[in-house]
Amino acid sequence: MDLQCRICGYKDDYMEFAYLCKNGCPACGESDLRRCPACGAECVFSRAESLEEESEQIGELCARLAAITREAGPESLKEGRQLLSRLYNMNLRWNDPELEKFITRRQKELFL
Numbered sequence: 800m801d802l803q804c805r806i807c808g809y810k811d812d813y814m815e816f817a818y819l820c821k822n823g824c825p826a827c828g829e830s831d832l833r834r835c836p837a838c839g840a841e842c843v844f845s846r847a848e849s850l851e852e853e854s855e856q857i858g859e860l861c862a863r864l865a866a867i868t869r870e871a872g873p874e875s876l877k878e879g880r881q882l883l884s885r886l887y888n889m890n891l892r893w894n895d896p897e898l899e900k901f902i903t904r905r906q907k908e909l910f911l
Contacts, residue, residue: 800853802833802844809837813844853889860886861901869909879909 802813816833819841830845864882867875883906890898 800844800850802842804835804838804840804842806840807835807838809835811836816842816844850892853892857886857889857893857898860889861898864905867909876909879905 800813801810802816803810804816813831813833815836817836819832819834821829821831829847830843833842833844834840835842860882864879864886867879867882871879883902886898886902890902
């Protein structure tokens, strides 16, 4: 889940931005106040907005992974490993049993 600084435009995974404090309440959506590693500005990271974006990204990554075949070259298989890793980490947040099955099935198909 990426965060972009409103001051300098630096964009990276939200974990690269130093955590300052929790902001908001469950009724209006939780967010974190974080510090930009590039310029030091305070940035608000909205979990609800990020999860919506991540849901779309999961679909795109699954489509890319589904297109890779076992006979693909080394670069494609390397990309497959990276996609599997990203999807696995994303599913730690989502805990989607269907996504877990897809990841496991593709891993077996490509690397066994």
